Amino acid sequence: MANLTAKQTRELQDAFNLFDSDHSGKISRKELRKVLNALSIQVDETELAQLMKQMDSNNSGDIEFDEFCQAMGQIFFKKHTRQELEAAFQKFDTDGSGYITPNELSHIMARMGRNMKKSEIEAMIKSMDTTGDGKISLDEFVDMCNQ
Known part of the structure; x- marks a missing residue:
């Protein structure tokens, strides 16, 4: 692990749990596609298969938490440019x-397969x-991402 x-x-x-919409402890190919679609990232089947292969180091067909950490750790905590x-x-700010807004966050979470209560969104x-x-x-948003 990283x-x-x-x-x-x-x-x-927390990020892994958002991807793992069925709470199985693993991210399936279908869940990964759902998250990418929710973020308006379009991939074809070949690209999705390549992404799964890169992340699924034990070839189980799913991405476990340690694999997710290995793949995402450096990317997730990289300091991003303001641009x-x-x-x-802008992907979240749909209007x-x-x-x-709470409505926009609720919508994007629903697109990721996570129907959250109003209190959770708040x-x-x-x-x-x-x-x-x-x-x-x-x-x-920038401040939160650069902490």
Whole structure:
């Protein structure tokens, strides 16, 4: 596994849990496709197979948490440029308002196969919302990503 701090491991576990929509402890090919589609990342079957092969080091057909950490650790904790973060932010800010609203976050989570309660969405927003306005600005998003 990548050399990660306890905090980084927890963050990767949270990300892994978002991918693992059936809570099986593994990410299947179908779940990986669902997440990529939710993020508007289009891949064909060949590209999806290559991605699975790269991540599935034990050839089980699924991606276990340790494989996910190995594959995503360096990518996940890499410092991104503001331009890269703006592009990612725009995927969530579907109405172009300059904010990620609870409704937009709920929609993207549903597209990932995670139908979350309103209280869960509100808790996610609150954890990132430093101004207390109930939505996530680009600056809040950038700050959260670069912690």
